[in-house]
Amino acid sequence: MKRRSWQEYQKEIADDHYYYARSCIRQNFFPGSEKAFIDILTNDLGKDLLDDPKHSSCTGIGYHSDIVPLETIMTVVARQFSLMNEAGYENFVTSCITSFGIYTEILATWHEFPETEEKTRENLFKATGREFRKPANVAHTSDVMFHFRDEIAARAKHRLVNAVTGEPLRVVEHIGCHYAKIFPKSGIGGSEFPYVLAGMIESWGGEVVDYPERRHCCGFGFRNYLVQANRGYSIANSHKKLESMAPYKPDFIVANCPGCAMFLDKWQYAIAEMEGTTYGQNGHGIPVLTYEEMAGLVLGYDPWALGIQMHQVDVEPLLDKMGIEYDPAAKYLGRNGKYIGKPESAVVNCCPTDTIYDIRE
Amino acid sequence: MAAINFGYTISKPRVIDLDRNNLRKSDEILREMPELQTCIGCGACTAICTAGNLTSFNFRRVHTLVRRGEYQGAYEEMNKCMLCGKCRLVCPRGINTRGVVMLIKRKLGDF
Amino acid sequence: MGKYFDMLMEDVRMREGLNACMNCGVCTGVCPAAEFYNYDPRQIVSIVQSRDDEAIEALLKSDTIWYCGECMSCRPRCPRGNTPGYVIQALRTLSQKLGFFVESEKGRQQLALKRIIGENILRTGYCIVPRLVKPELHPEQGTVWQWIYDHDKEVYGQFSPSYMRHGAGALRRIDDESLAEINRIFEVSGGSEMFETIEKHSDRKAREMGYEEGADQQYMMDVFTTNSNEHY
C-alpha cells in the first residue's frame, strides 16, 4: 500500500515509565492481549509499567451511549490522572481506543474551554478530595508497541511471512474510529492513512492491504450494538467491510481497537450462521488478531498463552502459515491443563473441536 | 443451518449504488426528454406542487432518484401528481415537468 | 424562537460542533448510520442551525437523533469544521433532560442502557464485565463465548491473577474506596441525576403505555428488543 503523509503526523511517545489503564472490552474479550502487552514491555523490552488496581473504566461506553454526562466522564478521567500523579507517573497509556479518544478529547476540551477544566477540578475535589495534574504524554498501547516495533523485529522468532513460500502475509488493518478521526494529529499517520498498525506489519514482514471500505467503522456504534433491537446496524457495517475486503484474500485482520477486534470476529460467526456466508480462503473465517497477539506471535509466545483460543474464528490456519508450532490438544484447556469441555463448532470454524480434542477427553 | 434466533437481521443498505443500479431505463427517459438533465435542483417545482403540499410527494426527489437508477416506487409516487402543471410554469429551465411525470409513469410501470 | 437552540448552546459540544453548515453532505456520504437508517446527519445540522423551536422539539422527540453510532467519521471531513456527532450528543443530552426521549422507540432504549451499562459502572467500576454478556441476550457472541461464559474462572484465571478478586490485573474487583469515589463522582457531577431522570421519565412513559408496574423489568426488556422496523 502506498502512502506518503504518515511522517507528517508524528507524535511524541514516551520511552519508559507508563501508567497503564485497562480497557473494558479488551480485558473481557482479550485478557491475554493485556497480559501480553505488559509482558512484552516489562520482560522483553525491560520497561517500567504500573498496573494500578485502583484505576477504573473511563466510562466511555456509557458516555457514548449518552447516559454518562460530559461533566461526569471528565471527573472520572481527572481521577485517573490523580491516581497516576499519586503513583509518581506522568505517561498515561490506555488499552482502549474509545478511552484514548476520550482522554484526547477531554484534554482538548479543557484547553479550548478552560471553564470545563475548572469545573472538573471542583467536582473531583468535592467527590474525592483529590487534585490532579495533566499527564505529560497520553498514548494508546498500540502507539507504544509501534514505538518499539524495530526492537520487537530484532527479537522476532517468527515473521509475518508465509513460512513455505516466503511471501509476505497479506494483512487488513483496522484502526478504530476514535483513534484518529476525532483528532487526526493524535494518531500516528493521521486519520486517512494511519500508520500505527501498518508500521508494525511492515516492520515484521507483512504486507498491508488497502481496500475500498478500509476507513469504514466496524459497526459497534455503542447503543447500536448494546441494545439488541439495534444490532442490525452493527452487523450490517461489519458485513459491508468484510464483503469489501474478502476479494483481496487477506491472511488475517489486525485491529487496533478491542471492540473492533471482537466485532470483526463475532460478526463473521453471526453472518455465517444467518446466511451461510464466510469470508476466509478456506471456506471458514478470516482470523482476527489484536496487535498484542500479533506482536506476541512474532516474539514466539505460545498462542494459547496469548488467549487466541478465546476467538470465535480459528487462528490455526494463520499459525500454520507462519510456521508456528502449537499443541492443538491444549487449546481449550483450563488452568493447569484442566479439561473443561470445549466450544461447539460453528460454520466459521475450520478446526472441528470434536475430532482434535477428544484425545484428552 | 442452525436455527439461532438472533432477534435481528442484517440491515439492508440505503446507499445509491451506481455500480449496481441499472441505468438503462434512466437513459431511455433522458433520451426521450434530454431537457430533464438540465435540472438545477432549485426545488421550485416541489415548492409549488399542489400534491406535494398535501402529501409527502416530492417531485424533485423522485425524478432525481430515477436518474440515479432508483426506480422502485417511482411509479406509485408519480401517481400522487395531479397533473395540474403549475411546476412547469415555475421551472427556471423550462422543463416540461408534467411531461416528465407522464414519461416516468409510462416507462416505470413495472417497477 | 431559539429557546431550544440556546439550551443546546450551553453544551460545549455544540459550540465546538456547530459552525455554519453549507449542506455539502460530506458527513452523510461516510456515515454508517445514514447507510442503514433513514438518517441524514446533514439535515440534523441544518435543522438545528435554523433555530426553529418547533422543528428542534420534533427532533428531540424523534427516533432520528438516536440512530447515530458516535463513530465520529463525520468529524475529520467537514469543510466547515462542524462535528455532526457532537451536535447529536448535545441533542441526546437535552432530549433526556427534558424527558422527550421517551417519545420515540429508539429514545426509550436509554433506560436499558442506563440499567445495563450505567448501573454496572457504579457496581464494578467498568462498563462491561463478562457476567453481563449473557449468551441468551448475545447470541452473536458465538459458541466460544458460551464456553468462556460457562468456565469463566478457568479461562480468565489463565490471564489474570485476580479475576473477580481484589488486586491488580484484568477483570479484578475494584476496592471499595475506589468504587465509593466513582459513585461520589457520579453524585456531584450530574451522573446520578441523569440516571434518575432517565428512570423517572421512563416510568411515566411506561405507565402511559399501559405497563401497570411502570418501568419494570418487562418494560426494559421490551425497549431492549422492540424494533418496529420503521427506521429504514
Add this chain to the structure above:
Amino acid sequence: MKKRIIVIGGGVAGMQTALRLAEQGIEPVIVEKEPELGGKLRGWHVLFPTFTPAEQVLTDLRRRINERGIEVMTSTEVVGLEPRSVALADGRRLTCDSVVLASGSTLFDASIKEEYGYGIYDNVFTSADLERMFNEGRVAKADGSAPRRIAFLHCVGSRDEKVCQQHCSKVCCVTGVKQAMEMKRLFPEADVFNFYMDIRMFGPGYEELYREAQQSYNIHFVRGRISEASPTLEGRVQIKAEDTLTGRPLRMSVDMLVLLIGMRANDDNARLADGAGLQRARSGFMAPRDLFLGNVASNVDGIFYAGTVTAPKTIGESLNEATAAADAAVRYVEA
C-alpha cells in the same frame, strides 16, 4: 528620462501590465521567477467558455512583449519590495519609480486533501493534470486504457476550513464543466459526473455552457461533495458522497477521479507583505486598498496589484485588471 516601473510576475497579468505601461511611455521591467513568461497559462490546454487554445493567448502576448522590446528578467526571484525598489534573491536591488505586484497565486496541492488519495491512487488526477494530458494528446487511465466513467469533484482546496482555504476559487466550477465536455468529446461512451455544492456560473456564456453540458452532453450533476476516495481491486477509484437532493448516500466506482483544484495565496505573500507593510486578507491573498474604488491599489502608495495576487480570477479578468493597474501606476509616477 523615462519613468521605470517593475512588474513582479510574468503571467498574463504581468505581461499585460507591462504592455500597457509601455504604450504610455513608461519603461517596464518584468521580473519572472520561472525560466519563461506565461505563468499558470503555460501547460493549460483551452480556455472556458470558448475553448480558445491557451497557447493562442500566450503567443500573442509574448509576441507583443518582444515587439515592444520590453525588458524581461526570467529565472529571477523577488524577495522583497518597496515602492521605489525591488530586492532579488541573488542580493541585487533594482530601483524604480513604482511597483506592480502581479505574482499570481498557487494551485492547491491536492495531496493535502488526504481523503482523496491524490498521489497514492493512480487514477486520481487534478484539473491541472488533465490540461497537461489534453496538451500531450494522451488522456487515459494510469494503465493507458480509455475511461468509461469519470467523476469531477468541485471545491478541492476551496471553501474548506480544514485546509485553511475558506474562499471560493471562482474558476473551478466552469473549468469542471469545460473539462467534462472535453472528456465527453474524447470518450463519447463514457459517463461523466460532476459532484458539486453550488455551480457558480458567473461569467458571460458560462451558464449557457453549463446547460449545454447537461442537455447536449448528458453530463450528470450530483449535488454533494465527495467524502472519500479509495482503491478497488480493479484499479478503479471508489467514491462516496451524499446525493443531497435525494438525502441518500451515494457510492460508485470510477475510472478517473478529477479533482478541480483551487487557487490559494502564494506562500511568499506573507514575507513580501511584512517587508513592505502591505495588508493581506484573511485568505492570505493581498488586500486591495478598497474593493470598489481602489481595487488595483495597495495600502502602500506606489505599490499596485494586478491579477490573482489579490484573489482568484479568470484570465479575462486578470487582463482587464492589468490594464487598470498599469493606468493607476502611470497616474502615480506622473503625479
